[in-house]
Amino acid sequence: MAAGFKTVEPLEYYRRFLKENCRPDGRELGEFRTTTVNIGSITTADGSALVKLGNTTVICGIKAEFAEPPAESSNKGYIVPNVDLSPLCSSRFRPGPPGEEAQAASQFIADVIENSEIIMKEDLCIANGKLAWVLYCDLICLDYDGNILDACTFALLAALKNVQLPTVTINEETGLAEVNLKQTNPLNIRKHPVATSFAVFDDTILIVDPTAEEEDLATGTVTIVMDEEGRLCSVNKPGGSGLTAAKLQDCITRAVTRHKEVKQLIDKVIKSVK
C-alpha cells in the first residue's frame, strides 16, 4: 500500500517522513550513508581509490605522464580531472558525448583542485621549462545513487594520497629523462578538501547526503567543500530554492563535522596500507 502511494505521490510520501524528522531509509536528516573506501585496487594505475557512499560508487584512477610545462608558467605541471557518468551507472545517462551533469561535475572537481591547492602544480615540475608531470585523474561512476560530488571529491583525495611517482632524473649529457621505477615517491598533499552535499526541500528543510530519489524530489542542492583549517574551498549552489545566510551557516557547521569524519577514515585507510 505504501509502495502504491509512493508511486502516485512521491513528494507527499516523502513529506510524511520529513515531518517525523527522518527519511525512508531510516536515516536522520543530518546523517550520512555508510562510507567505505578502498585504495590501490587498480594495479596498472599510479594511484587509485574506490569510494562507496551507500550505493553510490565512484572509482578514481590516476595516471602520470610526461609533458612540456605550459608556456606561461614553465615551472608547473598539469592535473586533468574527468568525471565519467555512463549508462552503466544509471539509466538517466545516454551513451555518447558527456552530458551536462558529467561536464559540470568535471568542472567542479577541477575547481576544487584549483581552489583548495590540494597539490601545488610546482611540485609536478621535473625540469623547468622542459619536463613536467601531468596527472590524468579519471573518476568513473559505477553506481549512481545521488551525491556524486561528495563521492568524487573523496575518491580523488584518496587516490592522490595513494599515488606513487617514479623518480625522474635528467641525464646531463643526452638531455633525456631517466625514469627509475623502483624508487617511487608519494605526492605532497597539502590540503584535504572534503565535500558535503545537501538537498533543499520545500525551501526550508535541509537534508545531508541525498540519494538519487531525494535529489529528484528536492527543490535545490548545496555543496560545501572545506579543508582542515576550516576554510571554504567551494560553496556551490547551482540554483534551486533560495536560502538565507543563516541556513547556509547551518550547512557549513555540518560540513565541518563531516570533514573530521572523512579525515579519520582516510588516515585509517592510509595507515592500514602501510
Place this chain on the structure above:
Amino acid sequence: METGLPARPGSGSGVGRWGRVPRAEGAVPAVAMGSEPGGCALRPFSCELGPLGRPDGSAAFLQGDTSVLAGLYGPAEVKGSRELYDQATLEVLLKPKVGLPGVFEKSREQLIRRTCEAVILGTLHPRTSVTIVLQVVSDAGSLLACCLNAACMGLMDAGLPMKSLFCGVTCALDADGALSLDPTAKQEKEARALLTFAISSVERRVLMSTTKGTCSVEELQRCIAAAQRAADAVFRFYRDSIHRKYSKA
C-alpha cells in the same frame, strides 16, 4: 529602448546606504561618482530592452565594460525526449566571445539554468521549452553576474511568469580580506577569492552561489551581506528600466 541609469551612489537615495557600508579596514568608503571601480559600489550599469527583433524577449546588459546580450525564446515547441509533462523545459546556451563553448561554459550554463528554473513558473506552461541564449559581447570582470542580470531582464522582456526576480553580484576578496563588489578583470586576477551570488528579490535569499579560491566562513557571511545590499540597487534599476519601457509605449 535604452535606459542608461547608473547605479552609482550619488544618484538618488542610494547614497546614504552605500555610505554606511564599512570596508574591512574600517575606513569609510569613497562614495563620490567616478571613484575607483568596485570598492563597495557597483560599476555604472545600463540596459537595453528588446534590441533584437526575432527572439520573444531580449536584453543587452552592460556593467562597466562587461557586456552580455540575452535572447529568449519561449514558451515554444519542445523535442519529444526532452519534454516534461508538468512543466516547461529550460535550456541555456552561453556563447563565449571567442572560441567554441567548452566544459567551463557548460558548467556556467547549468548554474544559470538552475537559477532560472527556481524562479520561472514552469508549471504554467507544461510541455513547452524556454531557451535562453547568452552571448558574451565583452568581458571586463564579473561576467557571470552580468549574464544573470541579462537573463533576468530578458525574461522580463519576454513576459515569462516568474515568482521573483534575481540579480547577479560578484564579490572579490583580496589578500588582506578587503571586500570589493563588481570587480574589474584586473581586480579579479589579483583577488584571493571570487564569489558570485544570485540574489532573489524575495527576502534577498541566495539562489545561486559559486566560489573561486578559498575564504573563511566569516568572510563568506560578509560577502553575502554585501551582495544582498548591492542587490537593492540592481532591483531598483530593473524597476526603473521596466517603468521607462512601458511608460513611453
